[in-house]
Amino acid sequence: MNRFFSGLMFAIAALLSSCKTYHLTTDSLLQQFADVKPETKRNYFGVFPLLFQGSVTGNSLRQIKVLDKNNKVRVLRITNHTGIKLTTLDGKSRIFVFDTLLIKDSTITGNRSHIFLLDIKPVKLADIAKIEIQR
DSSP states (O other), X not given: OHHHHHHHHXXXXXXXXXXXXXXXXXXXXXXXXXXXXXXXXXXXXXXTTOOXXXXXXXXXXXXXXXXXXXXXXXXXXXXXXXXXXXXXTTSOEEEEEGGGOEEETTEEEOBSOTTTOOBOOOEEGGGEEEEEEEO
């Protein structure tokens, strides 16, 4: 089972590493999440002829202002494929799906996947060194 999760995380990291990466500060993230409410998202997945419905709780944000590698402001549309990578002060990183990110009591939570509902270990805002958005 542990090998499965390791393989899944490698696959997610490989997919996200080939995408454009943007960054933002913790303060910017907090400002943009000021009026965001939790919402339930419905997802459909399957292999023909089977179709399954799942749901995940996430944020209601539809777009986010980020900085590109030249520090130019960009506005990204949030989809269920938008990823986020949080790097903490101790150098550890957590990659998960952006639209599952929730901020509560100065702590960030989220899910690694819409399908498997694998929660990340909560991260305190004060412990974040870098935030990257991957698209």
